[in-house]
Amino acid sequence: MTRILAKDVSKIYGNTKAVYRVSLEARDSEFVTILGPSGCGKSTTLRMIAGLIRVDEGRVFFDDEDVTDVPPNKRNIGFVFQRVALFPHMNVRKNIAFGLKARHVPEREIRKKIKQALAIVRMEDYENRAPSQLSGGQAQRIEIARVLATDPDVLLFDEPLSNIDAKLRDELKFEIRKIQRETGKTMVYVTHDQGEAFAISDRIYVMSQGIVDQVGTPTELYMDPSTPFVAGFIGQNNFLVGHIESLNSSSGTGTVHSDGIEIRAHVPDGLKCGDKVTACIRPEDIEILPEGKREPGEATKARIVESIFLGNTTRLHVDAGGTILKVDLRGPERFSYLKVKDKEIIMSLKKCTVIRGHQT
Amino acid sequence: MKPKDTERIGQFVSYGYVLAVSVFLLVPFMVTVIRSVTYSLPDGTTTVGLKPYFDIMGSFWPKVYLSLSIAVTTIMIDTAVGIPAAYALVRYAFPGKRALYTLLNGVWYVPGICYALSLILAYYFLYKWALGYWGFIAAYSAGFLLLMLMTCIVAFKYVDPCYEESASCLGAGRLTTFFKVTMPLIGPGVSAGILLIFVLSFNEFITALLLNLPTKLMTAPVRVFAEITRARATPYIAAEAAVLQLISLAVVVVYLKIVGTKYLRGVVLV
Numbered sequence: 001m002t003r004i005l006a007k008d009v010s011k012i013y014g015n016t017k018a019v020y021r022v023s024l025e026a027r028d029s030e031f032v033t034i035l036g037p038s039g040c041g042k043s044t045t046l047r048m049i050a051g052l053i054r055v056d057e058g059r060v061f062f063d064d065e066d067v068t069d070v071p072p073n074k075r076n077i078g079f080v081f082q083r084v085a086l087f088p089h090m091n092v093r094k095n096i097a098f099g100l101k102a103r104h105v106p107e108r109e110i111r112k113k114i115k116q117a118l119a120i121v122r123m124e125d126y127e128n129r130a131p132s133q134l135s136g137g138q139a140q141r142i143e144i145a146r147v148l149a150t151d152p153d154v155l156l157f158d159e160p161l162s163n164i165d166a167k168l169r170d171e172l173k174f175e176i177r178k179i180q181r182e183t184g185k186t187m188v189y190v191t192h193d194q195g196e197a198f199a200i201s202d203r204i205y206v207m208s209q210g211i212v213d214q215v216g217t218p219t220e221l222y223m224d225p226s227t228p229f230v231a232g233f234i235g236q237n238n239f240l241v242g243h244i245e246s247l248n249s250s251s252g253t254g255t256v257h258s259d260g261i262e263i264r265a266h267v268p269d270g271l272k273c274g275d276k277v278t279a280c281i282r283p284e285d286i287e288i289l290p291e292g293k294r295e296p297g298e299a300t301k302a303r304i305v306e307s308i309f310l311g312n313t314t315r316l317h318v319d320a321g322g323t324i325l326k327v328d329l330r331g332p333e334r335f336s337y338l339k340v341k342d343k344e345i346i347m348s349l350k351k352c353t354v355i356r357g358h359q360t
Numbered sequence: 361m362k363p364k365d366t367e368r369i370g371q372f373v374s375y376g377y378v379l380a381v382s383v384f385l386l387v388p389f390m391v392t393v394i395r396s397v398t399y400s401l402p403d404g405t406t407t408v409g410l411k412p413y414f415d416i417m418g419s420f421w422p423k424v425y426l427s428l429s430i431a432v433t434t435i436m437i438d439t440a441v442g443i444p445a446a447y448a449l450v451r452y453a454f455p456g457k458r459a460l461y462t463l464l465n466g467v468w469y470v471p472g473i474c475y476a477l478s479l480i481l482a483y484y485f486l487y488k489w490a491l492g493y494w495g496f497i498a499a500y501s502a503g504f505l506l507l508m509l510m511t512c513i514v515a516f517k518y519v520d521p522c523y524e525e526s527a528s529c530l531g532a533g534r535l536t537t538f539f540k541v542t543m544p545l546i547g548p549g550v551s552a553g554i555l556l557i558f559v560l561s562f563n564e565f566i567t568a569l570l571l572n573l574p575t576k577l578m579t580a581p582v583r584v585f586a587e588i589t590r591a592r593a594t595p596y597i598a599a600e601a602a603v604l605q606l607i608s609l610a611v612v613v614v615y616l617k618i619v620g621t622k623y624l625r626g627v628v629l630v
Contacts, residue, residue, distance in 0.1 A: 079525070
């Protein structure tokens with residue numbers, strides 16, 4: 001069990017800051033995910049932790065040891081790549097034995113460890129298969145077994161499931177989480193898939209444009225995004241750009257004015273009247289009030305523009321004073337608004353997160 | 361006409377076409393072989409037999425050995441030099457890399473005689489120490505290195521760097537990674553290079569002809585050329601040419617049997 005610490009690491013290509021002063025910590029036995037869109041620098045950060053890319057600025061520590069200048073083969077890491085990197089000229093057994101031989105493990109021990117590693121990924125019968133005889137999911141499982149066999153201090157995953165079909169991806173992500181729990185290894189996992197990150201991570205680093213936007217548990221990121229980017233990237237959101245109209249400093253609540261809509265919400269510290277803000281409202285946090293029922297001060301008039309049935313939800317697009325908002329209906333209520341158009345409704349905004357600045 | 365008949369005619373025409381192309385390709389080889397076994401007896405009558413093959417043995421075989429020896433040595437040197445050079449060219453970024461690739465491509469289009477002359481000027485006249493056999497080898501190694509470089513560069517380009525990175529993360533050092541992972545993966549390129557260098561250097565004629573005078577070394581193809589200019593197409597010369605053809609063919613077939621065609625994609629038809 002090892003603590004990983006990347007301190008202010010940067011990777012600069014010419015004038016492009018691929019990664020800029022990123023600090024990341026994965027504590028003992030922690031499952032940390034770097035989440036972000038493609039090109040945000042998440043893989044570059046992981047490859048710097050692995051030593052596959054030279055760090056231009058900053059240091060990388062495994063426990064208290066500075067490994068910044070240590071080559072990958074001396075770091076005792078396990079790295080699972082996006083593309084299956086099983087050596088095509090070796091069968092499964094030889095592939096797994098490769099890392100053990102590189103570590104000068106005695107032959108008898110190697111045989112034992114191969115069996116153990118294959119048992120962990122439930123692939124005991126595939127020892128003599130060639131990589132070309134494995135499906136994408138099987139190959140990625142063997143890849144994990146190959147990495148586990150060497151008993152690495154840390155496990156690093158670079159979008160390991162992105163080339164696998166959806167159903168298997170779902171299965172494998174929980175398997176990876178299970179393996180992490182059973183082995184207690186410190187893991188850093190890179191993905192662009194929010195669902196994947198939420199399902200398996202202890203903590204998530206959200207990256208955009210080479211920097212870390214926000215760090216937190218999945219719940220923290222979802223409930224309390226601190227930047228417009230995180231609010232937009234994590235889950236669905238309605239963005240209402242406007243300014244703070246009034247503020248009650250004792251209760252910390254205020255009113256945000258945006259294109260004719262007044263929204264009462266908790267206002268973060270440091271904001272004052274007139275400041276530009278973005279009010280973020282998740283589609284499931286908008287409630288359509290039954291006809292006749294109206295809560296004074298909390299309700300907004302709107303008109304249904306479109307209704308889309310998505311199975312477990314019905315997505316409504318509603319026009320509230322010129323602003324189109326997304327509303328998700330769940331439960332039996334979702335059937336009452338099928339094919340409804342141009343209907344006047346009254347809705348209540350149950351939860352709203354106010355973020356400094358304007359979402360673009 | 362019934363559709364079945366049209367189909368039959370179509371089949372007949374396509375088979376006929378393939379046959380005609382095959383004959384067109386094979387006739388020169390067949391004529392050489394037929395000429396080599398058809399010879400005149402002292403009484404003026406013509407007969408068929410292998411006598412020309414037995415008659416050339418004493419004088420022609422040393423030239424064949426020389427050609428084989430030059431081809432094998434060239435292959436060994438070019439493999440040893442070409443693989444690391446191709447690796448460096450593909451894996452490392454340096455200024456002027458594209459220009460170098462263009463230059464390497466350009467060498468293919470230099471007329472053979474000009475290229476041969478340049479090689480001789482460089483490795484024979486420039487370095488007097490390279491007189492004789494090793495001068496030959498130097499010129500051939502330089503001349504055919506490009507073949508090995510090209511095939512290996514293509515092979516390295518097709519090897520995903522993630523295999524090497526993966527080996528490194530699994531704890532393997534650079535040398536282990538190179539010999540256990542990279543080398544087997546570039547096998548197709550290396551074996552294609554070896555085969556091409558063998559066939560082309562064993563039968564190479566222009567450089568060998570120019571080097572014949574100063575080095576006094578005569579390779580098998582030069583010997584055939586010299587004989588043709590001196591005595592025209594006699595059964596003996598046809599026998600020598602047929603021997604060269606057969607050796608090339610035999611080596612290619614044996615090589616394919618040992619190495620297998622899967623490592624020679626794009627170089628042989630499978």
